[in-house]
Amino acid sequence: MSDTFFDRMKEQTGIELNESQQQAVLHTEGPLLLLASPGSGKTTTLNMKIAYLLFEKRVSPDRIMAVTFSKASARDMSRRFDDYFSGWSDERVSFSTIHSFAYKVVREFMSREKIPYQLIEGGGNKGRLANGLPLHKTFILKKVYEDVNGAQPTEEEMDDLMSFISLVKNRMLEGKELEKVSCQAKNAPEVFKAYESFKQTEAEVTLLDFDDMLTFGHEILRENEEMLKKYQERFDYVLTDESQDNSVVQHEIVEMLAAPDNNICLVADDDQSIFGWRGAEVDKLLQFEKTYPDATVLTMTENYRSSQEIVHVANRFIKRNVDRYEKEMTTPNESQEAVDIHTFQNDEKQLDYVVGQIREKRGEEEVAVLYRNHSSVIPLVDQLDRAGIDFYMKDSEAKFFKHWIVEDILNFLRFSYNDSRIDILEKIHTKFNAYISKKQMTLLKNRQTDGSLFDQLLNLDIQEYQKKAIPKAKQTFRDINGMAPDQAIITIREKLGYDRVLRKMVDNFGFRADQLFGTLDVLIRIAGSCDSLKDFAFRLRELEELVKSAHSRESSLTLTTFHSAKGLEFDSVYMIDLVDGIIPSNDDIEDYRDGERETMEEAARLFYVGMTRARSRLELLTYHYLGNERVKESTFVHNVRAITGTKKTNHKEKENKVDTSSFEGMDPGTPIIHKTFGRGTLMEYSGDLIVIHFEDVGYKELLLETCVERGLLSKEKQEA
């Protein structure tokens, strides 16, 4: 019977299932974990399995519960089922997410118990409390944070708090366990508890956020035998796709539902579990055989997507992880090009290369550029747009442009045009080294006099150290006004002391240094191709619009984060910014050094997801300098080198090398002039770096090539 079924499948779909795919289809009774490698036909097999249940075993469609990761994958699954089987039968299984199932349980329970409730997240959340507070998660969380900490949260704290709450609820953590979850927001465990209690007590109805659908649904099924039994009896088969991304609470809901027959089939790739930060729990998969001692575990490891070279590298690479099911990914596909690694002098050269490559391939094949952080892509967007190349973005994250650092820099620039604007000074007076106090600001405001605010400050009762600092700041602002935009930003950072202020914020308030300085580096990169300060401000607005609209465009070029690349495939893939500090991140590296490998392994899985998106061409791009900062090639690229036996070759040789010879071999003590930092003395020259002691800003380690290329350095003429 099954032979006939698979023959008919082949006739119908053109796909001949391999041995393990067939086994997976035929195993319908009892717990099954189907561990599958990327491109191994997970979706195909799951659809065939459903067809087998419907058309061979004559199971009624409403007895099958098919769960997918997101609404989009539910739609994709349905569409593929229709492609294969339309014309065969009208019977269709409806796919749903665990969220939507759990919400159904919650709705039924609340209506039965006559408990009024209201959603405070997603669409449809309306209304206010008597005191005017909108019934919306963000507003409530802000209010609760203020109650607990007596101050307003920053945007970063809010973001982190949201992730913290989601993670805690998805992993069902309690009590002391909360303290172990790191969160930038002050007193996160207390804020969380206050938030939970607020939702229960402050409104006339129970308030529910998105995660509550899961935790409430879970609680209802656990506490309410009758309801659990009803749902258990409703379904004979439970199938879940992408199970590696299910959280503890989601796994438990599925487990409860499948009991007591446990006709449960989890399709998963533990090596592609990349949502640990929001509560996904790969351990649950690794413990499957403990949960179900009679479990069958099958592996599907034949990759139908990628070339032999890509499959070989990815397969070897992922073995660096310890917490995983061992499997060997193979492919029937042909050998194509070797996996390429390119090392550039700096991130700018990397982008030139990527844009050049895309220009060559334009429209001929599907290309993707993958990156870890949203902000990494902004300079690429800038260059692509300038080159007239269209692109599609999977997640059009325009938050970058609203970041307070971007706002700060624009305000510095505005103030350089007109230093009589009190409204601007109000925003930046604590952020540069004129040390202007709140009291001095109030006095300035009360005077309501025209003219330079620096001059007015000098007429006030100022501190001794301000007597030099204020005229100096005034002059620097005037200089900034005549500078090229990138130089202006460097001057704000170095001469006006903005970097120092940010470092203090990192130390005192726990901001992430790499994020703050990364944002500034991106701004400098964009400013580099603008002629004037006005041009720069205008360009930022243009880019913001471009990014916002990028997800509604169609193009053969996709720009996406590694996370959002999941499930996609392209002919050529370029993975960019592969340096330590980005992937793996500094936190990943630190945790790993402290003996915790969880986050490092997740970063490796992210890298693996990226690599396995490519059909025939995969390029890994890294560099020596990010802006002026020396960085190290990503540990993961290093791993790939070891696999492919590729030595480090600097891309510099292929580029037009900048002639730095007139500065090489200078003696320490040589007087130097730098356009931004002013007069200084050469202290040391080693390799690509020079160390200069500047009169104004102290020691600086600079990349000689970049300085020469931008015409920033000159030797000071010595008196004869």
Ligand SMILES: Nc1ncnc2c1ncn2[C@@H]1O[C@H](COP(=O)(O)OP(=O)(O)OP(=O)(O)O)[C@@H](O)[C@H]1O
């Ligand atoms: N037995 C097979 N013979 C030939 N092609 C197959 C076979 N099984 C699957 N494929 C093809 O391989 C490709 C990948 O299949 P599918 O999208 O189902 O993989 P997946 O495992 O869901 O991928 P992902 O890595 O995105 O999770 C599809 O084009 C599918 O038609």
